[in-house]
Amino acid sequence: MDSEDxxxxxxxxxxLDPAARGLTDDAAVINTAPGALVLTxxxxxxxxxxxxxxxxxxxxxxxxxxxxxxxxxxGCKPVGIMLSYMLGTAEWNxxxxxxxxxxxxxxxxxxxxxxxxxxxGMDAPLVLGITALxxxxxxxxxxxxxxxxxxxxxxxxxxxxxxxGFEALQSGSKDCGESIAYRRPTPRxxxxxxxxxxxxxxxxxxxxxxxxxxxxxxxxxVTIAIETGAVPITPALARRRREAMSWGDDxxxxxxxxxxxxxxxxxxxxxxxxxxxxxxxxxxxxxxxSGSALGFRHNARVPGK
Amino acid sequence: MDSEDxxxxxxxxxxLDPAARGLTDDAAVINTAPGALVLTxxxxxxxxxxxxxxxxxxxxxxxxxxxxxxxxxxGCKPVGIMLSYMLGTAEWNxxxxxxxxxxxxxxxxxxxxxxxxxxxGMDAPLVLGITALxxxxxxxxxxxxxxxxxxxxxxxxxxxxxxxGFEALQSGSKDCGESIAYRRPTPRxxxxxxxxxxxxxxxxxxxxxxxxxxxxxxxxxVTIAIETGAVPITPALARRRREAMSWGDDxxxxxxxxxxxxxxxxxxxxxxxxxxxxxxxxxxxxxxxSGSALGFRHNARVPGK
Numbered sequence: 001m002d003s004e005d006x007x008x009x010x011x012x013x014x015x016l017d018p019a020a021r022g023l024t025d026d027a028a029v030i031n032t033a034p035g036a037l038v039l040t041x042x043x044x045x046x047x048x049x050x051x052x053x054x055x056x057x058x059x060x061x062x063x064x065x066x067x068x069x070x071x072x073x074x075g076c077k078p079v080g081i082m083l084s085y086m087l088g089t090a091e092w093n094x095x096x097x098x099x100x101x102x103x104x105x106x107x108x109x110x111x112x113x114x115x116x117x118x119x120x121g122m123d124a125p126l127v128l129g130i131t132a133l134x135x136x137x138x139x140x141x142x143x144x145x146x147x148x149x150x151x152x153x154x155x156x157x158x159x160x161x162x163x164x165g166f167e168a169l170q171s172g173s174k175d176c177g178e179s180i181a182y183r184r185p186t187p188r189x190x191x192x193x194x195x196x197x198x199x200x201x202x203x204x205x206x207x208x209x210x211x212x213x214x215x216x217x218x219x220x221x222v223t224i225a226i227e228t229g230a231v232p233i234t235p236a237l238a239r240r241r242r243e244a245m246s247w248g249d250d251x252x253x254x255x256x257x258x259x260x261x262x263x264x265x266x267x268x269x270x271x272x273x274x275x276x277x278x279x280x281x282x283x284x285x286x287x288x289x290s291g292s293a294l295g296f297r298h299n300a301r302v303p304g305k
Numbered sequence: 306m307d308s309e310d311x312x313x314x315x316x317x318x319x320x321l322d323p324a325a326r327g328l329t330d331d332a333a334v335i336n337t338a339p340g341a342l343v344l345t346x347x348x349x350x351x352x353x354x355x356x357x358x359x360x361x362x363x364x365x366x367x368x369x370x371x372x373x374x375x376x377x378x379x380g381c382k383p384v385g386i387m388l389s390y391m392l393g394t395a396e397w398n399x400x401x402x403x404x405x406x407x408x409x410x411x412x413x414x415x416x417x418x419x420x421x422x423x424x425x426g427m428d429a430p431l432v433l434g435i436t437a438l439x440x441x442x443x444x445x446x447x448x449x450x451x452x453x454x455x456x457x458x459x460x461x462x463x464x465x466x467x468x469x470g471f472e473a474l475q476s477g478s479k480d481c482g483e484s485i486a487y488r489r490p491t492p493r494x495x496x497x498x499x500x501x502x503x504x505x506x507x508x509x510x511x512x513x514x515x516x517x518x519x520x521x522x523x524x525x526x527v528t529i530a531i532e533t534g535a536v537p538i539t540p541a542l543a544r545r546r547r548e549a550m551s552w553g554d555d556x557x558x559x560x561x562x563x564x565x566x567x568x569x570x571x572x573x574x575x576x577x578x579x580x581x582x583x584x585x586x587x588x589x590x591x592x593x594x595s596g597s598a599l600g601f602r603h604n605a606r607v608p609g610k
Contacts, residue, residue, distance in 0.1 A: 021448065021450075024449060024450065024520075024523075024524045025448050025449050025450070025508075025524070026345060026375040026378050026379065026449070026508055026509060027343045027344060027345040027375050027376070027378075027379050027439075027446075028343070028344045028345070029341050029342070029343050029344075029379075029441070029445075029446045030341065030342050030344065031340075031341055032337040032338065032339065032340055032341060032342050033337065033339055034337065034338055034339055035336075035337055036334050036335065036336055036337060037334070037335050037337050037342070038332045038333070038334050039332060039333045039334075039335065039387055039417060039418060039436075039438075040331060040332040040333070040387075040418065041387045041388075041389055041418065041419045041420045041436060042420050043389045043391070043420045043422045043434070044422075045391070045422055045423075045424050045425075045429075047424075047425055048422065048423070048424060048425055049422075070331040070332050071332070073331050073332075074331065074332050074334075080344075082344055082345075082346045082436050083346075084346055084348045084389065084434045086348070086350070086432065112344060113344060113345065113346065114346045115346045115347050115348045115434070117348045117349075117350055117353065117354075117432075118350075118353070119350050119352075119353060119430055119432075120350075120352055120353055120430075123428070124350075124429055124430050125424055125425075125429050127391065127422075127424075127432040129348070129389045129420070129434055131344075131346065131387050131436035133344075134332075136334070140334075141332075141334045143326065143330050144329060144330050144331070145326075145329065145330070203330075203331055204331060215329075218329075219329045219330070
């Protein structure tokens, strides 16, 4: 599998949905019903969003999972994905296709189309992207902006599992189980669909609980007050609570519900929605220390640095 | 505009369609009617798909145009685009947004959402992608695979204008007009819609007329016989006919019609569809020289080379 054509042949074996047109056309064609379609895109860069040398099958899985996580946060059933793929070595490509196939099967989502490109030379980091499409179960589709004063704030699963997994992977631990939360996250698709009709605001926790909560607060023009002791932290990080809350990659769902309601899925109440104050986020009643990182941000290039 | 937040603010001023949710949510939400939606994705890499040092506003325009060209080939009205953006320098980002806004206005297509990422350091080539969505005017949506024996083969516009423009740009010509076909191609959206109900097969010429015609032939299981003297070549390349036919970036429409029909748009008859022979493509009755490049192809990475 040492050329674009070889890679495309392997992809075609995965793209069996009629909408993909066998990956032999310029475009995919999906059927639509009256209603809405949700669109999201996430791009990942070698050395930024995954470790150089990481298993390409895991990278493929994660690329699919992080996109489907956004659909989960909108209460969607996945409709399909479009892949933007930068060719790596033949071995890399082959392993990537294996992981891609595993993820598509696990999450029952078809590959519809995309584009394959190649950088010049070996030095450029690989850049991979997916646009995912989903069919929402509720309209209006859940949004970040609908957190209302008086609601309670909830989160699914535990926070910090990805950070613990990342550290296990970096340390070269042979125990693959430890790193799986980082390598192969599971988007909360079933939970998102179950929650869709009940939630106020909903989003996934991809860039860190504190940063994402402050984004929800900004979008809703409220303040979100989190009781840090209530946040369900992975046991391995029990003493690094704030760090776990500022790391990303957990792909849990953060949502609001009327006070007193109980969600239809396993989740933990971690705070409440208050009238907008001087800061979008309060931790145990106080704003985060100024200058402390709330989560993952990108920075533009600065020439000469 | 020296951070992700700054760039996003500039993008938000362009993303006024309600479907974009102000770029403050995890996803875009479009309304759908009973029917179909066409999806396409094209990615471009600095130094591969555009010249290092080229005007970022032109890069933005071209990124939009090449994606809309695929929608044109499917006879679609554009519905919107999702942008995958790797941050450059502040100046680069600002110029890119200007060109993006110009293209969105020129082609009347809304920005719906996307993702912004940053590579580590300054060395990585920028990688940019767009997923474009379109509403087809005809169903079944025109495809590459529907060329029928006995049909005539047509192409819009002229072939080679992009190559001539590329050479003008590389030579540092001060005459911006010469290079515009390369820098700011115009997708044949109106032509694609006018043609949709009449054509057999249709596709855009993005990777070179000969390569794209042979792809149409392969998809349709026919042979396409081109009379090279009939191909409308840009005057500047009159003596480099084959080279112009193997270069890409022209974004004209290649289509088939029943013999004797006249297309409803300006176009030139360049050949005919024959029963499948030993080669997908015939040029003046003979297959292309073996080993000659028919068009633009990507190659996977080969370690150590």
